[in-house]
Every structure is written in C-alpha cells, then in structure tokens.
Amino acid sequence: MSEIIFSAAAFIVALGALVTFHEYGHYWVARRLNVKVLRFSIGFGRPLWQRTAGADNTEYVIAAIPLGGYVKMLDEREGPVAPEERARAFNTQSLSRRTAIVVAGPLFNFILAIVAYWFTFVIGINGITPLLGEVDPESAAGRAGFQLEDRVLSVNGEATPTWSRVRIVILEQALDSNDPLLIQVHDAQGNTVSRSLALPQRSLLQDEGDFVAELGFVQWFPDVAPRIGGLLDEHAAERAGILVGDLVLRADGVSIDTWREWVTFVRARPLQDIDLVVQRGDSEVQLLLRPDLKDTGPEQIGYIGAYEVESRALLARMRTTVRYSPLQAVGEALGRTWGMTSLTLRVLGKLITGEAALRNISGPITIAQYAGQSASIGIDHYLNFLALISISLGVLNLLPIPVLDGGHLLYFLMEAVTRRPISERVQMYGQQIGLVILFGLMGLAFYNDIARLMG
Numbered sequence: 001m002s003e004i005i006f007s008a009a010a011f012i013v014a015l016g017a018l019v020t021f022h023e024y025g026h027y028w029v030a031r032r033l034n035v036k037v038l039r040f041s042i043g044f045g046r047p048l049w050q051r052t053a054g055a056d057n058t059e060y061v062i063a064a065i066p067l068g069g070y071v072k073m074l075d076e077r078e079g080p081v082a083p084e085e086r087a088r089a090f091n092t093q094s095l096s097r098r099t100a101i102v103v104a105g106p107l108f109n110f111i112l113a114i115v116a117y118w119f120t121f122v123i124g125i126n127g128i129t130p131l132l133g134e135v136d137p138e139s140a141a142g143r144a145g146f147q148l149e150d151r152v153l154s155v156n157g158e159a160t161p162t163w164s165r166v167r168i169v170i171l172e173q174a175l176d177s178n179d180p181l182l183i184q185v186h187d188a189q190g191n192t193v194s195r196s197l198a199l200p201q202r203s204l205l206q207d208e209g210d211f212v213a214e215l216g217f218v219q220w221f222p223d224v225a226p227r228i229g230g231l232l233d234e235h236a237a238e239r240a241g242i243l244v245g246d247l248v249l250r251a252d253g254v255s256i257d258t259w260r261e262w263v264t265f266v267r268a269r270p271l272q273d274i275d276l277v278v279q280r281g282d283s284e285v286q287l288l289l290r291p292d293l294k295d296t297g298p299e300q301i302g303y304i305g306a307y308e309v310e311s312r313a314l315l316a317r318m319r320t321t322v323r324y325s326p327l328q329a330v331g332e333a334l335g336r337t338w339g340m341t342s343l344t345l346r347v348l349g350k351l352i353t354g355e356a357a358l359r360n361i362s363g364p365i366t367i368a369q370y371a372g373q374s375a376s377i378g379i380d381h382y383l384n385f386l387a388l389i390s391i392s393l394g395v396l397n398l399l400p401i402p403v404l405d406g407g408h409l410l411y412f413l414m415e416a417v418t419r420r421p422i423s424e425r426v427q428m429y430g431q432q433i434g435l436v437i438l439f440g441l442m443g444l445a446f447y448n449d450i451a452r453l454m455g
Contacts, residue, residue: 003295007372010382011364012066014371016042018109018390019069022397025108026071029101036074036088043069067364073101077424095412102408109394110337116387117333124323125380127162131220131317132185139216144197149188149220156182161322163219167212168343174199174211175346222314226262228278228306235305240289242306246278251289259308266291270302340388344395361445402427402434 020042027040036056041047043063051060063069073090074081081089090098130152135142152160155169173181180196187193197215226248231238248256251274256262266274270293278285291302324332351361367389374385400410407430411422 003372006376007368010371010375011368014382014386014389015066017386018112018393019043019066021108021112021390022105022393023069023071025104025106025111026101028108029104030071030073030090033093033097033101034088035090035093035097035101036085037071038074039070039072041069041072042066095416099409099412102405102412105405106394106397109390109397110341113337113340113387113390113394114333116383116390117336118326118329120380120383120387121322121324121329121332122326123380124321125162125384126319126321126378127164128219129318129320130160130163130166133218133220135218136216139214140198140200141216144183144195146183146185146195146197146216147187150185151187152217153184153186153192161320166217168339170212170215172339172343172346175343175350220318221260222311222317223258223260224308224310224314226256226259227308227310229309230307232305232307235303236290236292237304237306240276240287240304242276242278242287242289242304243280246280246285248276248278249284250277251275259311266304267301270294270300272302337387337391340391341395344392348395348399359451361441364445365450401437402430403438404434407431407434 023040023042027037030037037058038056039059039061041059041061041063043061043066045063045065047061047063049062052058053060072078074085074088075090076086077091086092090101093101132141132146132148132150132152134148135146135150137143152166154160155166156173158169160166160169170181178199180198182194183197184192184194199215228237228242228244228246228248230244231242248262250256251262251265253275254265256265270291272291274289274291276287276289278287289304291304294301294303371382371385374381397404398406398409400406402410411427411430415421
C-alpha cells in the first residue's frame with residue numbers, strides 16, 4: 001500500500017511540474033505579447049485553491065483533476081469583449097503572434113527536458129555497467145559471437161556507458177533499418193573487439209517485452225551461493241522460520257545452486273507453497289515457505305523479504321556513473337533531448353503504420369509506477385524520468401489533432417494558405433473529432449495498463 005501511495009505522489013509531483021511548465025509557456029508568451037489572460041489553471045474541474053492577482057485580475061487555480069491544465073485568454077469567440085480591450089483578445093492577434101503563443105507550451109516542455117538532463121549530467125546519473133551475462137548460443141547475440149562478461153562499449157559508433165543507453169541506441173538504430181549493428185565490446189580477456197549483430201526481420205516493437213533480451217543480451221550478475229544474508233521483519237521468509245546463515249539446498253525437490261536460481265524460483269511463485277530444504281549448520285531443515293505477492297508494474301512476482309550479502313564486493317563491477325562538467329552537460333542535454341524527441345516521433349510513426357504493436361502504448365497507471373520506481377532509486381533517475389515524460393508531452397501536444405496545440409497549429413497553417421481564418425463551425429466539428437481520437441487513445445492506454453496489471 002505504501003508503494004502505491006509513493007508512486008501516486010511521485011506521479012502527481014511530476015505531472016504537476018510538467019503541466020505547470022507547459023501552461024506557463026502559453027501564459028508567459030501571451031503576457032509578453034500583451035494578450036489578456038483570464039485564468040491560469042493546473043488541473044480541471046472543481047477548484048481546490050483559487051486566487052486573483054495582477055492588473056488584469058487573472059485567476060490562478062489548482063483544480064481537482066490533475067490530468068492537465070489550461071490558460072484561458074480573452075477571446076471574442078468565447079464571450080463579449082469590451083471595445084477598449086479588443087486589441088488584447090487572442091483572436092484579434094496576427095497569425096504569427098497566435099502561433100507563438102500556441103507553440104510556447106510544447107517548446108517549454110522541451111526546455112524543461114533540457115534543464116532536467118543538464119542537472120542529471122552535472123550531478124551524475126548512476127547506471128548499470130553493460131556487462132553481458134550468459135549468452136544463449138541460439139540467440140542472435142550468441143550467433144554473433146558475444147560471450148559472458150563482454151562489456152558493450154558502443155553501438156554503431158555511439159558510446160553506451162550504461163545498460164539503458166545500450167537499450168535506447170539499439171532501438172534507435174533498429175527503427176531505421178534491419179541492417180546488422182556493429183557493436184564494440186571489451187571482452188573478459190581484456191581485448192577490444194567489434195562484432196556484427198544481425199537483427200530480426202520484423203520490428204523490435206511488434207511485440208511487447210524486453211527487445212534487448214530477445215536478441216540474447218542479458219545483464220551480468222555475480223553467481224554466489226544461495227545463502228541467506230539478512231531478513232526483513234514480518235515478511236514471508238521470517239514467517240517460514242528461515243534464519244540468517246541458512247543455505248538453500250532444494251525447493252519443491254529442485255536443486256538450487258546459486259542465489260540467482262533461488263530468486264528466479266521465488267519470483268515465479270507468488271502466494272504458492274514451497275517445500276524448502278535448507279542447510280543449517282551440519283543439519284538439513286525442512287520448511288514450508290509461501291512467498292508474498294509484489295506488484296512491480298510490468299508483472300506480479302513472489303517476494304520473501306530475504307537477501308544475500310556475499311555479492312556486495314562483486315556488485316561494484318555493475319555500477320557506473322555518467323557525469324559531465326557544466327559546460328559539457330549543455331551539449332549532452334541538447335543532444336539527449338533531440339535524440340529522445342526523434343526516437344519518440346519514430347516510434348509514433350511505427351504505431352501509425354502498424355509496424356509497432358499498440359500494446360506498447362502506456363497510460364497513467366504504468367507511468368505512475370515508473371515515477372515511483374525512478375524516485376525510489378534517486379533524484380538522478382527521477383529527473384531523467386521527468387525529462388523523458390516532458391519530451392513525450394511536448395511531442396503529443398504537437399500532433400495535428402484538434403483540441404491539442406498541434407490542432408491549433410494545423411488551423412493556423414490552413415489559415416496561412418487560404419488567407420482567411422477557419423470558420424468556427426469547422427473548428428467545432430474538428431474539436432469533436434479530436435475529442436473522440438483523444439478519448440480513444442486514453443481508453444487504449446488504460447486498457448493496456450490494466451492488461452499489464454492482470455498479467
């Protein structure tokens with residue numbers, strides 16, 4: 001329950017920041033162009049907090065439904081406007097001014113992403129070193145000659161200091177073509193070698209799942225004995241009578257040789273009884289263990305509240321920190337924002353053409369889970385998450401769908417071509433179509449979220 005509350009809080013904070021920054025972009029440019037702002041609202045529905053301030057008596061509102069926001073400007077299409085204020089109405093502004101006000105919202109989302117990435121790179125983002133675990137010889141990676149403890153240095157010339165960069169760069173390259181990837185690694189013998197990885201003929205996004213693992217790339221993890229190093233109070237291991245120092249021998253008659261095997265066995269059996277045999281001193285002890293159920297977001301797993309300590313010295317090999325000077329971080333932040341924007345657009349293109357499965361679309365439930373997970377890891381990962389979602393929000397708002405900023409820009413483009421404003425009737429029909437599309441996408445996203453929760 002506490003994890004759900006934490007994830008919800010992390011999601012609301014992130015969404016509040018993103019919406020506020022987006023709407024502030026519209027507000028700031030409108031004010032600079034002397035357009036009268038009537039209301040600045042974070043959220044929809046009943047106001048929870050409201051204040052009027054400024055020479056224009058602008059209403060500042062925090063509303064009950066935190067899934068968006070809006071800036072309401074003086075506009076003759078929405079109500080009567082006094083003759084002396086007509087010059088300050090949005091609809092009377094030139095096409096270039098109206099365009100600037102509308103573009104400002106998504107633009108501020110990209111600026112927020114750049115700032116968040118900059119802070120991340122300056123303080124340093126902790127990641128996992130891209131060391132390969134046991135490679136399946138029948139996988140694409142196995143056929144390409146990748147081996148245990150290869151460290152991935154680059155993919156098609158782009159540096160990959162962490163596992164997350166390996167995943168993103170492989171996806172970026174695979175979206176463009178099915179040509180083999182040239183991957184440079186540092187092998188276990190200390191040699192730097194390049195290997196060619198053939199990609200599957202179908203898109204990596206056709207199915208939901210771990211596309212990197214499907215290629216045969218799995219994360220290295222030290223193999224240690226399945227010895228209990230510590231217990232958490234009031235969890236399944238303690239309730240079953242497991243003690244610190246116990247060595248797991250067998251579970252349901254299956255021999256357990258490594259801690260990783262033990263973790264895999266437990267994770268696959270939430271709320272299932274396990275006949276467990278442990279070595280305690282010189283004796284074998286039989287126990288009945290029933291793992292608790294833990295919801296991680298993508299799946300529901302078994303969890304017993306026990307951990308090992310023997311691998312701690314080895315785990316240093318898995319950790320790496322990516323950090324830049326403040327000046328270098330500017331270029332890296334700009335490059336990362338551009339790269340993630342381009343990747344988001346390409347994935348959207350694959351969704352439209354059917355080359356990517358609609359199951360890849362996530363909604364607020366999944367996003368909230370990732371918000372909680374990133375916040376629990378550290379401020380660096382939370383800022384990274386914030387930047388990614390800000391980019392997604394900026395791109396989404398630029399889609400040419402009526403009711404979104406991109407829909408308004410589409411109307412402005414049509415106005416520039418025809419040299420006359422689009423009729424209110426056409427805009428009204430457009431808004432209705434846009435709402436149907438938007439609600440359809442939201443429904444699909446919620447369906448995918450619930451399907452993931454149901455396993």
